[in-house]
Amino acid sequence: MTDKTDGKTKKSPLKLILLALGALAFSGGGFAAGQFMSGPKLSPSEEVLRLIESSSLAGAAVTGGSLASGEARPNGLPTLYHEFPEPLLSNLAGSRRFLQVGVGIATRQDEQVIAHLVTHEMALRSDMLGVISGFSEEDIAGTEGRTRLADAIKTAINTRLEQLTGRAGIEDVFFKSFVLQ
Template sequence: MADKETDEPKKKGGLVKIIGLVFGGLLLIGVGLGAGFFMFGGQGLTPSAEIEQIIERKLKESGQLPEEDAEVAEDAEPALQKKETPSVDTFVTSYFEFDGNFTSNLRESRKFLQLGVGISTQYDETVVANVELHQLALRSEILGTVSDFTEEDISGKEGRDRLAAKMVEAINAKLEVLEGFGGIDSVHFTSFVLQ
């Protein structure tokens, strides 16, 4: 029996030694990781940022990138260049849109053109007031102008621009007869449907 009693303390002592060695090993690993993080991990660079730094440094050494002044921080953004705005006299543009759509047949065609029309002027409110006052007469001028165009005449952007220019001429001519002054700068199409 004395042999059994002496075996138990040896087992306990062996188990305590193994636990001590494992705990000591873990403690050494933790201290090593902590020291490594303290020394190298505080920079906060990701691997890709670190690679970019290395490439940038190599390019500067080879002369392919200009050297930065020591005073300028690496993270500082470059100063933005400003362009000066040219001094130009600008005028306020006033707009007016005719109510409803204009529908007219086209010359030599069975198709109809349906338009939404607006005008713009850089003159004072008198021109817009004149357009509002004489809407009925101006609607007639617009419809007459549209009916002089063929389907081919209004195709494409150039065709629409020619139609708009003819409308400006017709509206201004009618306003000159009615009020003594036209003043319309542009005609704008808010809708343009060929049916």
Template sequence: MADSDNAKDTAEPKKKKKGLKMIGLIAGVLVLAGGGAGAGIYAAQSGMLSAAPHAAVPDTPQLVPKSEEKRASAGGEGEAGGEGGGEGTGHGMATPAGSGGDRYASNYYAMDKEFTSNLQDSVHFIQVGVAISTPYDDRVIDNLKTHEIAVRSAILMSLGQTSEDQVFTVEGKRQLQQRLKKAINDTLKEKEGFGGVSNVYFTNFVVQ
């Protein structure tokens, strides 16, 4: 009996020691984990670390919401509250509400000089005035002005590929608009990496 009691006495301290060792290990792990987390938080807050590298965002033109569209003022020189100002839309007044319409603003630009070109396989020539619209900010128009010489050249080349049949029909004129839009956007993409022109309009159209 005495031997069995001694065995129990020696076994219990060993179990206690193992238990204490396990508790010590767990406590050490928790301390290390807590310290690492705290160090990580401190480093993140101090700017030493970042969660992930920020991808470079290209500086490209941005879409303009319809609510920020540039609108013509009514009443001639009489702005809102000025002399001769009517009840129309002026600066500082709300945009008239309506159903439908474009989602984004239309930013217009009319090119200064008209374009004159011979028609394909024809003795006739065409003279057109061209304007563009874009839903993006002024950087598209700035790009167009910067590269106007290259854009004008692209437009003249497209006009030179136009036949008589196209210039005398509505559908042909629409096809010409699409070709001119592509020519302008292709030129801007080549020069700036971004097109942005959504529509081409004719401000003048003469065939002689």
């Protein structure tokens, strides 16, 4: 499909068109595959709801049993975990330093407790910040200090959930991160 004229090679227009169409089809297929693989884009709140629904359909997030003893729960449901998406940052009492913590909770009840956490996240975050700001550097020192802080946060969450929903249900509070600045 090449013509030689005056020592120069000419490519036929048909070959150039087919080559261009092939490149276009190849790049379009790559774009389509990328869009398909990335899936639908959900907002963070929609993603949380999707995860809650999928965990309830799949039988929840973690195998059954209590965290301390490993015994099966009486209702047979697994321990459920929820992590607040953003870390909490608060000043400490009597100090110029700040504490930043990533907070997660555990419940041995049903998915409704997790749904209440998501629904009332703003009020719960406010309560947790209030608890943290009441602790001093000395109060949070060491493992015992962190345990006291976790217990105080658990009490605050359960108190607020009881007020708002008539039902508490948080058994444990965990720190995914714990940074004193």
